[in-house]
Amino acid sequence: MQKLSMTLNNVDIELQENREKIKILTENNDALNIKVKSLETKINKQKDEIDNLKEDNSKLKRTINYFENLFDRLVSFIKKRIFGKEKDREDYMHFSKELYEHGIFGGETIEDIKDDYKFAKEHDNGKEKDDFEMSL
DSSP: OHHHHHHHHHHHHHHHHHHHHHHHHHHHHHHHHHHHHHHHHHHHHHHHHHHHHHHHHHHHHHHHHHHHHHHHHHHHHHHHHHTSOHHHHHHHHHHHHHHHHTTSSOHHHHHHHHHHHHHHHHHHHHHHHHHHHHHO
C-alpha cells in the first residue's frame, strides 16, 4: 500500500509538473500563433506594396517609352526640315544647336543632325548645278 501511495504521489507530482509544462507550451504556442498572424499581415502588406510598385514601374516604362518616341519624332522632324529649303535648313540647324546648348540634345544627336545638315547642303549644291546644266 505504501508503495502504491508513493507511486500515486509521484504520478501526481509528475502530472502537476507536466500541467505546468503544458501550460507553458500552450502559452508559447499562442504567442507563436500571434507572431505568425503578425508576419502574415506584414507579408500581405509587402505583397500589396510590391504590386503597387510593379504598377508604378509599368507606368514609368510607358511614360519613358512615350517620351523616347516623342524625342525620336522631334529629331526626325528636324532632320526632314534640314533636307528642305535652305532658309528652313539654317533655321532648324540653329534651333538644333540651341537645343544642344540647353542640354536637350546630346552630343550623338547633334552630330547626327550636323551630318545630315552637311549632306543636305552638299547635295543641294550639286543639285543646283545639275538643274542649271539641265536648263541649258
